[in-house]
Structures are given as structure tokens and as C-alpha cells.
Amino acid sequence: MKITQVVCQILRIPQIIAKTASSQDAVLVRVRTDSGLEGVGEADSSPEVVKAIIDAPFSHNIACGLRQILVGQNPLESERLWQEMWRRTMYFGRSSVAITAMAAVDMALWDLKGKHFREPIHRLLGGKRFDRIPAYASILFGRDGRETAEIGRRWIGAGYRAVKFGWEPMGQSEANDIDLVRGARQGVGDDATLLIDAGCVWDARTALARARAFADFRIGWLEEPLLPDDVEGYVWLRDRSPVPIAAGEEECGRAAFRPLIDRRALDVYQVDLSRNGFTDACYVRSRVEEIGARLCNHCYTSPLTVAASLHWLSTCRDAFLFEDCVEDSPLRHELTHEKVQAVDGWIAVPDGPGLGVTLDEDFVARHLVSQSS
Numbered sequence: 253m254k255i256t257q258v259v260c261q262i263l264r265i266p267q268i269i270a271k272t273a274s275s276q277d278a279v280l281v282r283v284r285t286d287s288g289l290e291g292v293g294e295a296d297s298s299p300e301v302v303k304a305i306i307d308a309p310f311s312h313n314i315a316c317g318l319r320q321i322l323v324g325q326n327p328l329e330s331e332r333l334w335q336e337m338w339r340r341t342m343y344f345g346r347s348s349v350a351i352t353a354m355a356a357v358d359m360a361l362w363d364l365k366g367k368h369f370r371e372p373i374h375r376l377l378g379g380k381r382f383d384r385i386p387a388y389a390s391i392l393f394g395r396d397g398r399e400t401a402e403i404g405r406r407w408i409g410a411g412y413r414a415v416k417f418g419w420e421p422m423g424q425s426e427a428n429d430i431d432l433v434r435g436a437r438q439g440v441g442d443d444a445t446l447l448i449d450a451g452c453v454w455d456a457r458t459a460l461a462r463a464r465a466f467a468d469f470r471i472g473w474l475e476e477p478l479l480p481d482d483v484e485g486y487v488w489l490r491d492r493s494p495v496p497i498a499a500g501e502e503e504c505g506r507a508a509f510r511p512l513i514d515r516r517a518l519d520v521y522q523v524d525l526s527r528n529g530f531t532d533a534c535y536v537r538s539r540v541e542e543i544g545a546r547l548c549n550h551c552y553t554s555p556l557t558v559a560a561s562l563h564w565l566s567t568c569r570d571a572f573l574f575e576d577c578v579e580d581s582p583l584r585h586e587l588t589h590e591k592v593q594a595v596d597g598w599i600a601v602p603d604g605p606g607l608g609v610t611l612d613e614d615f616v617a618r619h620l621v622s623q624s625s
């Protein structure tokens with residue numbers, strides 16, 4: 253089997269609003285082969301930038317677009333192809349968006365591998381430990397505590413036992429921050445798990461003060477309190493915080509996660525499959541399990557990444573919670589024929605070949621804004 257085509261498609265919903273949510277557009281990478289099989293993957297990044305990294309022509313041996321590297325290769329050799337993509341993009345790559353473009357390709361290669369062997373990806377990764385995982389509804393804060401409480405009631409009413417609120421307007425003032433978390437706890441009730449995602453807004457000393465204040469509302473974790481590169485800040489904070497510290501969604505690839513893991517900087521390492529692919533997500537899984545810390549997925553985009561996250565997380569020893577983005581965007585809910593969403597607070601791991609989901613081609617055609625092949 254040989255790769256014959258690498259098609260990149262950008263989808264976008266008609267009305268884009270300014271918020272910290274990546275479910276308003278998507279970049280799909282479709283790897284086609286001479287056997288007639290196609291694998292599909294996606295990256296969570298700026299779609300046009302990812303597309304440029306796929307489409308770029310050969311410049312020199314270590315500055316080459318991904319399509320040029322992939323066409324003619326055997327798609328089953330995903331580990332070798334990961335290493336080759338890394339080496340041949342070294343001059344512009346090694347981090348961030350080049351790794352996310354590789355992650356989209358890697359997701360597509362694993363989807364292809366599963367379809368080829370007629371097995372779900374979780375089996376090819378070594379075997380799932382869970383058929384279903386408790387899910388938390390992941391959503392943004394309201395404008396204040398009162399609106400946040402209403403949002404919490406909505407998702408508890410939908411059957412979730414855990415809710416996470418994130419990003420704006422956290423970080424404006426101590427009073428405002430505490431009002432948001434108080435409202436969140438009121439909305440979800442006393443028994444639910446409440447998670448708070450600060451959105452990289454404080455220095456370590458302020459974050460510690462907030463962690464102590466939020467502990468009164470029994471939060472399950474405090475996510476991304478600091479800027480992502482402040483590894484020393486995370487080490488300092490985690491040593492002192494009364495609540496668990498989570499982060500990792502900004503990190504693309506093993507080199508980005510390595511200092512956080514080596515320094516024991518976090519309690520919960522959040523891995524985004526559309527920014528790491530299966531290849532580096534499995535590296536992170538092994539390293540984090542080795543140090544006895546916890547793993548969770550990060551996912552705020554389409555059902556392709558939701559499915560990929562389920563295949564990966566179900567193989568982790570301690571899959572205690574799944575991030576289930578509940579944004580109302582049609583890209584989150586309608587891109588595939590299968591609805592990959594929690595029911596009564598639990599989300600099931602797909603069992604079909606590959607990712608176990610199929611694109612709704614009519615939906616793709618209706619939202620397509622750009623395509624390359």
C-alpha cells in the first residue's frame with residue numbers, strides 16, 4: 253500500500269465570534285492510498301497555517317512540506333514517517349504548528365492502519381482498559397458568577413456529573429475571579445466535580461493565592477493558571493497548591509512535554525491528540541505513567557479528535573475523566589455521522605475500524621472554504 257494523495261480541507265462556520273474556542277473552524281487532512289482506503293485526521297491550530305505546512309514545496313532537505321515527504325510511502329509505517337516528517341521539517345518545525353500538522357497526518361495514518369487491519373485504534377495501541385469513561389462538560393465561563401451558575405445548571409441538567417469552566421473573564425480581579433468560581437459551584441451543586449480553567453492569566457504567586465481561595469469551593473483541578481513556558485513557576489506552584497494543577501493543552505509533541513514531566517511540574521497532564529498525534533501522545537502516556545501522575549485528554553474541536561482522544565485515553569491506566577466539549581458549534585456535533593458525545597455523564601469508546609467515525613460529506617461540502625490536493 254502506498255500513499256497517493258494528501259488532501260487538506262479547511263472548514264469554517266459562517267459566523268465566527270471572538271472567543272477562546274477552536275470549534276469554529278477545522279482543518280482536515282485526508283491521506284489516500286492506491287488500495288482505495290482513506291485515513292482522516294485533523295489539527296487544532298490555525299487551519300491556513302497547517303495547510304501551508306502540508307502544501308509547501310521542497311525547499312531543501314530539512315525544509316520540506318509534508319505532502320512531498322508522504323506521497324509514495326507506506327502509510328502503515330507511522331513511527332518511521334513521524335521521524336522522517338520531524339527531520340525533514342527541522343528548519344521551520346520541531347515545535348508548535350509544524351508538530352500539529354504532523355499530528356493531523358499521524359491521526360490519519362492511524363485511521364488508515366485501523367481500516368487496513370479492520371481493528372479499532374485502541375487495539376492497535378495495545379488495548380483499551382475501559383469501554384466508557386466519565387465525561388466532564390467543557391464550556392466557557394459566563395460573563396459573571398450568575399451567568400456561570402446558569403451554564404452549570406444547564407450541563408448538570410444534561411446528565412453530566414462534572415463540569416469545567418474556562419478562560420475569559422478570569423484574571424481581571426480577585427473579586428471577579430472568586431465570583432466566577434462561587435457561581436460555578438452554585439450552578440453545578442454540591443456533589444458534582446467542578447474544574448476551573450484559568451487560561452494562562454497569573455504569575456505563580458497570584459495563582460497560589462487563587463488556588464487557596466478556590467479550594468473553599470472544592471475544585472477538582474486548577475488548569476493553566478500560568479503561561480505555558482513557565483515550567484519553574486509550575487514546579488513552585490504545584491509544590492504549594494492545595495488543589496491539583498493541570499496543564500498541557502498548549503504543548504505540541506514530546507519535546508514540549510518533556511520538561512514538564514522531567515520536573516514533575518503538574519498533577520494532571522492534558523494531551524491533545526490533534527496537537528500530538530497518537531505517536532507522541534503514546535510517548536507522553538508512558539512517561540507520565542512512569543512518574544505516577546495523571547493523564548487526561550484535551551479536546552475542543554470536532555468529533556474526529558473526540559474519537560482519537562477516546563482511543564488513546566482508554567489505553568491509559570488511569571482514565572479518570574474525559575474532556576467533552578459541549579460548545580453548540582455544528583463542527584463539534586455534525587461533522588461525522590456518529591454522535592461522539594457523553595450520555596448520562598459517560599462517553600463510550602468507539603469500536604469500529606480506525607477512528608470508528610465517518611465524515612458527513614454533505615456537511616464537509618457545505619462548510620468547505622479551501623482545499624488543496
Ligand SMILES: [Mg+2]
Nearest residue numbers: 418449475501
Ligand atoms: Mg484548557
